Amino acid sequence: MTPDSFNFLAGLVKVRSGIVLTADKGYMLETRLGTMLRREGIAGLDALALRLRAPRSEALAAEMVEALTTNESSFFRDGKPFEHLKKLLPKLAAARPPGQAIRIWSAACSSGQEAYSIAITAVGLGAALAGRRVEIVGTDLSQEMLQRAREGVYTQFEVQRGLPVQMLVKHFRQEGTRWQVAPELRAMVCWQAFNLLDDPRGLGRFDVVFCRNVLIYFDAPTKSRVLAALASLVAADGVVYLGGAETVLGLTDRLVPTPGERGVYEAARPAARTG
Ligand SMILES: C[S@@+](CC[C@H](N)C(=O)[O-])C[C@H]1O[C@@H](n2cnc3c(N)ncnc32)[C@H](O)[C@@H]1O
Incomplete structure (x- = not known):
């Protein structure tokens, strides 16, 4: 070439x-x-x-x-964000007015493992969410990945990566050599094509955003733009989770690290912002 x-x-x-x-x-x-x-x-x-x-x-x-997209993903990838989410969701549930769903965005969701891990975490909390509905939106640029995510069918290899066996048996149905996510979990997620370069405001506001392992492919100005957009639609008491190799440092002051937590960011209070 x-x-x-x-x-x-x-x-x-x-x-x-x-x-x-x-x-x-x-x-x-x-x-x-x-x-x-x-x-x-x-x-x-x-x-x-x-x-x-x-x-x-x-x-x-x-x-x-x-x-040319890299679609690598796995269930409960990196563990930590999902442990943090487990502590955060009951607090958010208690803070929201009656009837208001908790909305979580899996931005760049690839084949869906991240969104389903969020759904499993929420379902596992049971009574701690006091009946609060959790609505998950999974988006990606790739139509092929969205189709896979929507079907929720995974190979033995894929489910073995990160999914404890009790969760597998509880939340999946075996179909020959493959496993399909149970209908009640699939009903918690809606899938939509969305390019992170576009204005996300049409997706609505979110209590929690997972935007993990995608910013690494972008240059600094693009990362800054995307992070500022995420900051503008996450709730004041919500969080944005980034991948282990990603940070907001030097890219935006609209998100700040949650003290003591790796990869967890919250919207900066207006007074803390410098520009
Ligand atoms: C490595 S996967 C990350 C999947 C998941 N978030 C995780 O951490 O396991 C990166 C995903 O980002 C998507 N992607 C790349 N550029 C994008 C863009 N501009 N808008 C939306 N999705 C994009 C790719 O299609 C791919 O599925």
């Missing part, structure tokens, strides 16, 4: 998703786009760049971006 083609393709991916492809990622384009190129009968990455420069290439561009 010529440097010109690489720059064009990487630019398109950045504009459409925020994902930054550095110059050493040429191999990644080759490996991840191979299937798509064969299916579309496109001879190679230079030919793809040519096709995408032409008008009416919208669907192909979307397909390329999807193929």
Whole structure:
């Protein structure tokens, strides 16, 4: 692939998703786009760049971006955020007016393990939530991942990663070699396509936001923008969870770390903000 083609393709991916492809990622384009190129009968990455420069290439561009997302996920990934959530939810339930659901956003939900881990945590709290409804919204850029999340069907390998066996037996139904999330958990989550580069206000306000292991793919200005948007829609007593390799430091002063908790952030009180 010529440097010109690489720059064009990487630019398109950045504009459409925020994902930054550095110059050493040429191999990644080759490996991840191979299937798509064969299916579309496109001879190679230079030919793809040519096709995408032409008008009416919208669907192909979307397909390329999807193929370049990294969708790695697992149940109860990193453990800690879910332990924190277990302590937080009863407090939020007690603080909300009667009848108001607790709303939780799994932004960049991939194949759904994060959203279902949230649902399992909420159900496990039982009476501690005093009958409070928990509404989970799972969003991602990838239609393919959203479809997987919606179906809630996982392989033995996937359920073995992070899901204690009692939870598996309680919340999943075995179907041959696969496991499907039980209908009552699936009913707690609604799935929707959403690009984190877009204005999230249409999704409504949230008590809790999980935005984990996606900011790592963005550059600093994009991270800042996304974090500021998250801060604007999370409740004053709610939190934003980020991935272990992610931080708000140097990116926004609208979110501040919760003291003593790794990866947990809360909206800064207006007086604490400097700009
Ligand atoms: C590594 S997965 C993280 C999944 C989950 N949050 C976790 O921590 O296990 C990253 C996800 O971010 C999604 N993604 C990448 N760029 C995005 C964007 N601009 N808007 C929404 N989702 C995006 C990808 O499709 C992918 O499913």
